[in-house]
Amino acid sequence: MPQLLHIDSSADVNTSVSRALTGLFAETWRGLGDDHTVVRRDLHREPLPHLTDAGLHYAARLRVDGEAPDAAAEKLQAELIAEVAAADVVVIGAPMYNWSLPSTLKAWIDYIHVLGTTVPFDNPDRPFAGKPVVIVSSRGNTYAPGTPGEGTDHTVLPLQQVLGVSLGMAVEVVTAELTLADRLAPLAPLAGQAKESRSAAEESVRTLAIELGSRA
Ligand SMILES: Cc1cc2nc3c(=O)[nH]c(=O)nc-3n(C[C@H](O)[C@H](O)[C@H](O)COP(=O)(O)O)c2cc1C
Structure with missing residues (x-):
């Protein structure tokens, strides 16, 4: 039974681009x-x-000595780690909030990135190594090469570092940018670029869901 773990973190439950894209991934998977x-x-x-x-x-x-997590926190951590372990593929909606990731998503990362459990430390175990994870990044402005925003996206990089470099997962990144082009007047001239970015992201999400779902 190929299983997808579908994670969202956008605080926008009505018009979120990352939610729409992770939803499309899950729908394609089903x-x-x-x-x-x-x-x-x-x-x-x-x-x-x-x-x-x-x-x-x-x-x-x-x-x-002195580090004594309570039983409820340990239980929650074990549950979150087991959820990733049980998944064949993970898809994560990761909107840019203040050039970084939402604190809700960061909290999840802090629970599942555990030295000696999910990351090798005094042991060689790396239980999530090779597991595909698709990061769906949505961001209001553009951070493309040559723009003033280039290099200031601190949303995707830490996720690649933790999930890819440290946990050894097989990371794919899909980005929809300029999502605020229809909301903020100064970005309005870039509406065409925003549309192209969204369409390309939809195409990538569908392709990845089929490819990873067929392999799982
Ligand atoms: C709290 C907050 C902070 C944001 N900070 C940024 C930012 O630093 N840079 C940016 O380009 N867009 C920023 N945005 C815009 C979001 O990245 C954009 O609306 C994106 O589409 C959010 O993802 P979602 O559509 O899945 O909710 C911010 C939005 C919110 C709500």
Whole structure:
């Protein structure tokens, strides 16, 4: 049973571009057959608490005196890690908020990136290595090469670092930019570019869902 873990973090539940794109991914995935299941985690509608104890960043055996996460936090962490472990593919909606990622998504990252559990430390285990993860990035302005915004997108880079470099997952990035072109007058002249970016993102999402879903 190929399983998709579908994660959203946009605080916009009506017109969100990242939600539309992750939704299209999930719909395409389901379209591959009744056996293609989807598990949903909406980090905005059901936000995770911030880490309650720094000890949660380490496997229990690596904790030092004074690091004593409570049982509920440990249970939640185990549940979040098991959810990723059970998925064949993960898709994550990652809007740009103040040049960075939403705090709701960062909280999820802080729970699942655990030294000695999901990241090798005193052990070689890397349980998520090779697992495909599609990051769907939506951003109001343009950050394309040659624009003033180039190099200032701090949304995708930390996700690539944690999920790809550290956890070893196979990261794909799909970006829709200039999403504010129809809302902010100074960006209005770029409306054509915004439309092209959205269409290209939709095409990429469909292609990736079919490709990854057929392989799973
Ligand atoms: C709290 C907040 C902060 C934002 N910060 C930025 C920003 O730094 N740069 C930018 O280009 N757009 C910014 N935007 C615009 C969003 O990136 C844009 O609306 C994007 O489409 C949001 O994703 P969504 O459509 O999935 O909700 C911000 C929007 C919000 C709500």
